[in-house]
Each structure stands twice: as C-alpha cells, then as structure tokens.
Amino acid sequence: MHYILFAMHDLIVVGAGPAGSAAARTAAEQGLDTLILEKETFPRYKPCGGALSSRAASLLDFPLPGDICERTITGARVHFCDRILERHKGYNLTTLVTRSRFDHLLLQKARESGAGIKTQKVMDFQEKDGHVSVKTKEGTYQCRFLVVSSGCQDGLKNRIQGPGWKKSMGVCLVAEIEEEDQEIEERLGSTLDIHFGVAKSGYGWIFPHRGYYSVGIGGLSSRLRHPRQAMLQFLKKNGFSEGQRLSGHLIPQGGNMRRTAVGRVLLAGDAAGFVDAFTGEGICYALSSGQIAGQVIGEVPAPDVAQAYQKRCNKEFGEELKYALFFSKMMHSYPEVFLRILACQEEVLDRYIEIAAAKTSYKDFMRWLVPRLPISLLRTL
Numbered sequence: 001m002h003y004i005l006f007a008m009h010d011l012i013v014v015g016a017g018p019a020g021s022a023a024a025r026t027a028a029e030q031g032l033d034t035l036i037l038e039k040e041t042f043p044r045y046k047p048c049g050g051a052l053s054s055r056a057a058s059l060l061d062f063p064l065p066g067d068i069c070e071r072t073i074t075g076a077r078v079h080f081c082d083r084i085l086e087r088h089k090g091y092n093l094t095t096l097v098t099r100s101r102f103d104h105l106l107l108q109k110a111r112e113s114g115a116g117i118k119t120q121k122v123m124d125f126q127e128k129d130g131h132v133s134v135k136t137k138e139g140t141y142q143c144r145f146l147v148v149s150s151g152c153q154d155g156l157k158n159r160i161q162g163p164g165w166k167k168s169m170g171v172c173l174v175a176e177i178e179e180e181d182q183e184i185e186e187r188l189g190s191t192l193d194i195h196f197g198v199a200k201s202g203y204g205w206i207f208p209h210r211g212y213y214s215v216g217i218g219g220l221s222s223r224l225r226h227p228r229q230a231m232l233q234f235l236k237k238n239g240f241s242e243g244q245r246l247s248g249h250l251i252p253q254g255g256n257m258r259r260t261a262v263g264r265v266l267l268a269g270d271a272a273g274f275v276d277a278f279t280g281e282g283i284c285y286a287l288s289s290g291q292i293a294g295q296v297i298g299e300v301p302a303p304d305v306a307q308a309y310q311k312r313c314n315k316e317f318g319e320e321l322k323y324a325l326f327f328s329k330m331m332h333s334y335p336e337v338f339l340r341i342l343a344c345q346e347e348v349l350d351r352y353i354e355i356a357a358a359k360t361s362y363k364d365f366m367r368w369l370v371p372r373l374p375i376s377l378l379r380t381l
C-alpha cells in the first residue's frame with residue numbers, strides 16, 4: 001500500500017468529543033499548529049444522558065447558547081425500593097444538552113481558534129525520533145505530540161494502557177423517547193429522575209430534555225450480564241413502550257491507577273479512564289483533561305510533557321475520581337445499606353447533589369458522611 005506523508009504538525013488530536021475539541025482549542029489558542037482527526041462527520045450521534053454539570057459548564061470559556069441549553073436542572077428525585085426522595089436547590093446543578101449539538105459546538109470553537117479538522121479514522125500511531133507518525137487510510141501524518149481522545153471503545157488507548165481494563169468498564173443502554181414538552185414539564189420539570197437498584201447495583205435515569213426523555217441504565221459490565229433485559233424492564237416499569245431504539249456503550253470506571261501518558265502521546269477523556277465511577281459523569285473530566293493536555297504541550301519542554309500532564313490531571317481531579325471510586329465500591333459491596341442511606345435520608349441527598357454544582361467536593365462529602373455510616377458498612381471496605 002502506498003501512503004502519502006503529510007507535513008509536521010505541533011499537535012494531532014484523535015477524536016472530536018469534548019476531550020479532543022478542548023485539547024485542540026487550548027493548543028490552537030497558544031499558536032500551536034493543531035489538527036483534529038475524527039472518524040465521524042459532525043454533528044454525529046453520541047449515546048449520553050446529556051447532563052452537563054455546572055462544574056463542567058464552568059470550564060467552558062464561552063457562554064452556552066440558548067438552543068443548546070435544553071433545560072436547567074435544580075433538583076433530583078431518587079428512587080430506591082419503595083422509597084422516593086426529592087430535593088431541590090435554588091440554583092443550577094446541571095444543564096441538559098443533546099450531545100450531537102453540544103459536541104458540534106465544541107468542535108466549531110476549536111476550529112474558530114485555528115485547529116484544522118479532517119474526517120479520517122486513525123488506524124495506528126508510532127513514536128520515533130522525536131515525533132509521532134499517525135496512520136489513517138488516507139496517509140501518514142507527523143506531529144510533535146499526539147492526544148488520543150477517541151473514547152473508551154477505540155483500541156488506540158491500549159497502546160499506552162495495555163488491554164487489561166475490560167473488567168473495570170461500565171456498560172450503559174440509552175434511548176431517546178420523544179414526548180410533548182408540556183408532558184415532560186409536568187412529569188419532571190427541572191428534576192433529574194434517578195432509580196437506584198436497577199442494573200445490578202447500577203442505576204437507571206430519566207432526564208427531561210427538550211422534546212424527548214433520555215432514558216437509560218448503567219452498571220458494571222462484570223455484574224450486568226443481561227443489560228438489554230434490564231433496560232426493557234426499566235422502560236416498562238416507568239410507563240414507556242419497550243419498542244424503543246436502544247444504543248449501548250461502554251463507560252470506563254475512573255479512579256483506578258492507569259497510565260495516561262508516555263513520551264509524546266497523551267490520553268484524554270474516556271480514553272484515559274477519566275469518569276466518575278459512581279455517577280458516570282465524564283464530560284467534565286473530558287473537558288478538563290483536554291484543556292490540560294493543550295496547555296502542557298504548549299508550555300512544558302518536550303521531555304517533561306508526559307509527566308507534567310499526569311501530575312496536573314491528578315492535581316485537578318485525581319482525588320475526586322478516587323473518592324468517587326471509593327463511593328462506588330461502597331455501593332457495590334453493600335448496596336442495601338448504602339443506598340438506604342443515600343436515597344432515603346434527605347440530609348444526605350441534599351449534600352450529595354451539591355457535588356454537581358461544585359459547592360462541595362466528594363472528599364468533603366465523604367468526610368461528612370463517614371461518621372454517619374454504620375460500622376458494619378465501613379468494615380466491608
């Protein structure tokens with residue numbers, strides 16, 4: 001096969017999800033010659049609940065236009081066994097967005113900052129002699145640095161992390177179910193509907209978007225053996241028809257020690273495993289890690305980039321992800337006791353939902369919660 005060799009870029013970014021677009025925008029703003037290689041033509045569908053936490057939104061350096069913000073969420077309704085608990089705050093916890101439109105906007109912002117974009121699938125890469133060669137069907141590109149932000153289902157990340165992460169993956173199924181806005185308003189309004197105890201100690205969600213509900217379930221793949229069956233049950237139980245188009249997707253369990261950078265190659269977002277293991281929130285960490293990647297490549301001498309990247313990510317959100325994992329392990333070890341505490345005690349839920357708005361951290365929440373937990377639960381950790 002004959003390959004065309006292209007000119008040297010400062011940075012190539014693989015994948016234009018939130019992590020890739022954030023990395024490209026940050027790097028291009030610093031004057032780096034930046035190219036994004038994305039396999040899909042945008043706007044593209046992305047299976048997601050579309051909950052953009054206030055913490056995630058605060059990372060954007062531009063206001064979100066009204067047509068992207070579908071609903072402002074101020075509260076949560078939590079179901080566990082026969083109990084329902086609802087708490088509201090007087091401020092925005094989360095904004096609901098449709099990922100195809102949100103991701104397209106982020107990509108346009110990267111383009112506005114000067115990043116180039118090509119619709120090509122990256123097949124392979126290789127680092128040698130102070131640069132990285134990036135292979136697509138159309139040719140081989142050269143760059144000083146590579147950010148792999150191609151999500152958790154693409155195999156490129158395994159070149160850095162190794163293939164052994166399958167066990168610590170979550171699996172999600174989601175459907176977008178059309179509904180009149182007035183119906184959605186009456187059923188949920190500005191509330192996220194969370195159902196614990198479905199999906200073998202994972203959870204189910206019903207999120208009130210504009211013109212549709214996002215309905216889904218998620219749990220650890222090692223426990224959720226029959227996700228489709230669990231999803232059909234969840235739909236039926238909540239009054240939705242079972243004939244929905246379902247989309248499945250993996251989600252990494254964050255907080256585990258993974259290698260996220262070697263030499264001139266950095267992993268960002270889901271490719272690096274940066275996801276809250278308890279809630280599945282990943283947009284925030286995708287944006288943050290992408291921005292950090294763009295910054296260090298622009299600021300730090302080449303031999304120190306990989307280490308500086310891992311250090312800054314760790315400082316920025318490493319501890320949060322570890323606490324989220326700890327939280328998720330408590331739930332998986334002792335779901336009955338743990339969920340009764342989270343989902344049935346107003347004070348606990350009230351504090352917990354403040355994490356989404358960055359009013360409190362997981363660490364502070366855990367410090368507050370642990371003295372209130374039964375000894376029997378703590379012994380299982």
Ligand SMILES: Cc1cc2nc3c(=O)[nH]c(=O)nc-3n(C[C@H](O)[C@H](O)[C@H](O)COP(=O)(O)OP(=O)(O)OC[C@H]3O[C@@H](n4cnc5c(N)ncnc54)[C@H](O)[C@@H]3O)c2cc1C
Binds near residue numbers: 017019046048216
């Ligand atoms: C069902 C579900 C619901 C979720 N709900 C939420 C939520 O409500 N809130 C939240 O914060 N997080 C949620 N998440 C997590 C969130 O979707 C991810 O953490 C986030 O999308 C990660 O962004 P990313 O940029 O790392 O990867 P992605 O968004 O997955 O983007 C990766 C991009 O890379 C491209 N790509 C892949 N392979 C290649 C290749 N070889 N060459 C070129 N391009 C390639 C893909 O086409 C894609 O555009 C959810 C996840 C799932 C699965």
